[in-house]
Amino acid sequence: MEDSKLPLSLRSNLLDLFSQIEREFENLYIENLELRREIESLNERLTGDGQAVEGGDPTKGALKTKASHSTSQLSQKLKTTYKASTSKIVSSFKATTGSRALCQLLKEYVGHRDGIWDLSVTRTQPVVLGTASADHSALLWSIETGKCLLRYAGHAGSVNSIKFHPTEQMALTASGDQTAHIWRYMVQLPAPQPPPDVSAPCDEDQDSSDREEGEVDGEGPCEVPTVRVATATLKSHQGVVIAADWLVGGRQVVTASWDRAANLYEVETSELVHTLTGHDQELTHCCTHPTQRLVVTSSRDTTFRLWDFRDPSIHSVNVFQGHTDTVTSAVFTVGDNVVSGSDDRTVKVWDLKNMRSPIATIRTDSAVNRISVSANQKIIALPHDNRQVRLFDMSGVRLARLPRSNRMGHRRMVCCTAWNEENQSCNLFTCGFDRQAIGWNINIPALLQEK
Structure with missing residues (x-):
């Protein structure tokens, strides 16, 4: 052609x-x-x-x-x-x-009793999936079998985010109870099972006879080990703690709250080190750089801010003003980029060396929730309010849309995406208000990524 x-x-x-x-x-x-x-x-x-x-x-x-x-x-x-x-x-x-990407649904993780706000994958062995839910719990899952391995029930409110320590078997969760918890876990993986043959090309014609927007069937997780007490409780916020993340090295954590502030804590002592103020409205998300002491915080005030902790005596801040509605998330890439998503239905790619204007803008037809960027291929996964998940490259070219039909996909708003490129099979996870998380295999032909 x-x-x-x-x-x-x-x-x-x-x-x-x-x-x-x-x-x-x-x-x-x-x-x-x-x-x-x-x-x-x-x-x-x-x-x-x-x-x-x-x-x-x-x-x-x-x-x-x-x-x-x-x-x-x-x-x-x-x-x-x-x-x-x-x-x-x-x-x-x-x-x-030019060519169609293949998106294969590998596993559905069903067991939460309310919507799932966030999910992430452990960075240590054994590799498991973690989900944070409005049902006041966080669950750990076997990626291969879809079996629930452990339940954390220490929070008294919605669990809004979950992140894993870079080297130890510890999890960090943020909650509507105005606290963040650090807790330890031990899990044993069950024997793997062959995945179901449920696949479809991305961007397939969507079947309008989709399943009703009800909840996923299931009675919740079977009896699994439950952790009820945190190793450390971080409680300096005066409002909902909407997100939290580990700084590089895992010795400090940052939390973001509806009280319009972000807090930096020492993990070992639970001591509050810094309170980061400046946002005019509630925070929605926070993210740390994978290799440097950098933090970005997102807010309903239509901005996100970059905080620099590389020099202990200087905590410089840069304000990114490119969106017209709530910034729902901003995340670092492995290089010198930040990618931000917003309720204004756009995603913007920024260069940390030149922050005056975005280097790429992706326009969509629905509000964008917590995005993620793959480390290897630098593919942005966009979860939408309209139940769709779309994939773009860093220059703003759409690569694929995950299939949604009466056989697969989310039934309600998709809240978050997370890549897992260490696993060649199940390399993308999504979660939403339909109470389920889904594991996908995404295969993007090289032709689609060429500029």
């Missing part, structure tokens, strides 16, 4: 227009299905169990048949039009990207 001769900016505009058209068709089709359900519900109420109401109008049965027939015809017509139109649009889009 010959390369397109259209300018890159024009191609980008065309793709945006195609996406808008696709969304309009999808919304129209979904609205029609809802109307049809309402009509059928009303007809059932009029006629009871399919029989005419005693003493009622004998034409109601005919009206029901006519209404059902009419809505059926309308539904079929719209469905046919929708499928034909979106197939053409999606085909046109795929032709510009």
Whole structure:
């Protein structure tokens, strides 16, 4: 296939227009299905169990048949039009990207009794998945089998984030009870099981007969070992602690709170070292650099701030002002970049050496929650309010969309993504308000990543 001769900016505009058209068709089709359900519900109420109401109008049965027939015809017509139109649009889009990425759903981690806010993967052996939930608990999971291994139940409020120590078997959790906890764990992995054959290409046509937006089936985790007491409790905040992370080396941690401040603590003594103030509204997230003593904090005030602790006597701050709504997260890459996501439906890539303006801007159709960037391939995983998860490269080119159909994917808002590139099989995790976490295998052909 010959390369397109259209300018890159024009191609980008065309793709945006195609996406808008696709969304309009999808919304129209979904609205029609809802109307049809309402009509059928009303007809059932009029006629009871399919029989005419005693003493009622004998034409109601005919009206029901006519209404059902009419809505059926309308539904079929719209469905046919929708499928034909979106197939053409999606085909046109795929032709510009060259090759289809493969996204395979490997495992679903079901057991929480409320939405999952955050998840991360241990950096030490044994490698396990950790999830933080509004049900006041954090759970550790076997990645291969999906079995729950351990439950942390020390918090008195929603557990809003979970991060693992870089070298020891310790976890750091932040909570709505205005504290952050450090706790130790010991787990034994069960024997692995073969993964189910549930795969689909990214950007597949989305099936509008998706499962209802209800909760995931399941009675919660079976009886598992439970940790109820923290090794250390960090409690200097006056509001919800929304996130926490370990500084490089694991001797200090940073916490972010709705009291508009971030706190720096010594792990060994639980002593408060610094209070980082400056944000005008509640903090939403914090993240530390993987190799340097740098911290970024995100806020509802539409900014995120960079704090530098490399020199003990200087705690310089830089303010990034590029978003128009809440900054939901900002994360470091392995290099000199920070990637920020926002409720303004954009993701921006920044260069730490030139922070005046972003070097790339990704525009989407839904608010963006806690993003993650793969260390090796530098792929940004975007979790959305609209239940989608999209993958982009650092220059802002869309690589893939994780499949969502009646067979797989999240049923409610996706809250967080986390990469696990040490595992060649299950290398991306997502979690959301449907009470489940999902492990994916993402295979991006090199062709899609070439500039």
